[in-house]
Amino acid sequence: MYRRTPSLHPGLMTDMYHPDSAYVSWRTGQNGLTTFDLYTRKAPFGGAYLLVAGLESAxxxxxxxxxxxxxxxxLAHIRDYDSAFLDELANLRFTGEILxxxxxxxxxxxxxxxxxxxPFREAILLEAGLLQAIGLSTLIATKASRIVYAANQGQQRRVSEFAFRRAQEPMTxxxxxxxxGCSSTSLLNAAYEYRLPATGTVPHALIEMYATEKEAFEAVAQAYNRYTLLLDTYDVRRAIHTAIEVGLRSQESLGHTLAAVRLDSGDLVADSNYIREQLDQAGLHYVRILASGDLDEWKIQEILEAGAAIDSFGVGTTLGSGAGSVERGIEGGSLGTVYKETWYVDEEGNEHPKIKIAGEKSTWPGKKEIYRHPEWSKDIVQLAxxxxxxxxxRLLKPVMRNGEIIPGSLPPLTEIRELAQYNLTLLPERYRQLTATEPYPVHFSAELQALRKKATHQQLGRTHEDQP
Known part of the structure; x- marks a missing residue:
């Protein structure tokens, strides 16, 4: 099970305006049952879809x-809150439901x-934490799925996550x-916590420590039964011949196997083809070529289309930061999830659709459900x-009721991964492309559209009444 590092101050995992909003709600006695939707207005990285992650953390x-x-x-030190309000916060727990x-x-x-x-105060105080949990994980899961997709064009190639040293939140x-879809991680703490395969090679510093590259390669070959050699410390094309010599000797004398060689810079297309040719001529057909070094889905796609002889990839910075592409004018780094009020039941039991009117950022009122056609021809968003x-x-599932997590709502990580990979195989190819040429059809029901129109007219009418 995924366990986040516990916060020493859970109640402070909000933005300043959340307790401020709760205080205004408390002073005016308005704390009706409120429904919020968490969603994003566009898919990241120029694609069409989002791969959901982060629910367990949320x-x-x-x-x-x-x-x-x-x-x-x-809170009492930084704001002049009424002591009775602080007494309420002392006893506040989430008592609602989440689908x-x-x-x-x-x-x-x-x-x-x-x-x-x-109740409004409970729901508003959770906003930022829920957004952070879902937003970051979904951003990274979607990025990873795109990188794996790019790597797997034509054949199955493994992608290892090498992001720890530059990741914004490494365990997440x-x-x-x-x-x-990544096959492994370089972060040992994550491998331990989540029971993931751990992988890694050697750094340039280890190669540089020895007087010659040959001595460095021999030291690695003697240390491990199966090992990987890093080729680009000095001269890649010279290094591969040294690696072959060491690899053949260690196999003969020690029974140790050169499993892979790694390129971290240079002309990955030309160098990988040269390396493959030399390995094959030496009878080392089984030795894999691993590439790393500032890679993302677009660069991986480009070098493979150019004929690079690469068997697997290690991706760090762009994956760990959920980066877009400056060269292509594609934004990244954040998913832009939002948390918007859609329905309110006041203390007298009266129901009120809630809407924000802001052009393209206008919201959809009402308690909603999402339904998907079994052949992925379209989704329908409609009133519950x-x-x-x-x-x-039906896509939305009950996961919390009366403030308690519903048993079975948080499956093991292995099952989540299996579900993700299965769903990605079902996603029609035109929506899987790195650059979406058309959006997936999401239809809003006639009743939902009518409610939105009615709520808009009502809100605009109230706004006009407020004007002098």
């Missing part, structure tokens, strides 16, 4: 959220990934990358009160 945050005495003292698209599922822009219903990155479309699959 539910753990909701389930354990509370204020300690130390945190309440801090979510399971980890490993594929969603598209404007589809709710989470639907949260709780390792977990989400595994969901997205509407009947399920025939043969369509």
């Amino acid at each position: 539910l753990e945050f909701a389930n354990t959220f509370h204020y300690t005495a130390e945190e309440l003292n801090f 979510a698209v399971p980890e490993g599922s594929i969603v598209f822009p404007n589809e709710p990934i989470l639907r949260v219903t709780a 990155v390792a977990r989400a990358s595994y969901i997205g 009160s509407e009947p399920r479309p025939d043969s369509y699959h």
Whole structure:
């Protein structure tokens, strides 16, 4: 099970305006049952889809959220909150319900990934933590799935996650990358915590420590039964001949096998083909060629299309940061998830659709469901009160009820990965492409559109009434 590093101050894992908003709500006595949708307005990296991850972290945050005495003292120090409000916060726990698209599922822009219903103050205080948990993991899982897709064009090639040293949140990155299809991680803590395969080669510093490259290669070959040699410390084309010599000798004298050679710089296309030719001529057909060094999905696709003889990849910086591409004008680094109020039930039991009117950022009111055609021809977003479309699959699943995680809602990481890879095989190829030429069709039901129109007219009418 995924366990985040516990926060020493759980109640402070909010933005400043969240307790401020809760205080205004408390002062005016408005704390009705409120529904929020968590979603994103566009798919990342110029693609069409999002691979959902981070639900376990999100539910753990909701389930354990509370204020300690130390945190309440801090809030009293920075804001002149009424002491009775702080007393309420001392006893506050999340008591609502959450519906979510399971980890490993594929969603598209404007589809709710989470639907949260709780008293307003509980729901608003969870906003930032839920956004962070879902947003970062989904960004990285989607990035990983794209990198693996690019690497697997024509044949199956493994992608290892090498992101620790530059990752924004390394454990999250390792977990989400595994969901997205990476075969292993370089981070030992993640390998231990999540039972992931751990992989790594050797650094340039180790090669440089020895007087000659040959001595360095021999030291590595003597140390391990199966080993990888790094070729680009000095001269790649000279190094491969030294590696072959050492590899053949260590196999003969020690029974140790040269499993792979690694390129971390240079002309990956030309050098990899030269290396493959030399290895094959020496009878070392089984030795794999691993490439790394500032790679992303676009660069991997380019070098493979150019004929690079590479068997696997190690990807670090661009994966760990969820980077886009400056050269291609593609944004990255953040998913841009939002958390918007859609429904409110006041203290008298009156129901109110809620909407933000802001052009393309306008929201959809109402408690919603998502249904998918079994052949992935379209999704339908509709009101929860509407009947399920025939043969369509429901995407949102209950995961928390009365503030408690529903048993079975958090499957093992291996099952999440299997679900993710299965769903990626079902996703039609035109939506799997690195650059989407068309969006996946997401339809909003007639009743939902009518509610949005009605809520818009009502809100605009109230706005006009407020004007002098």
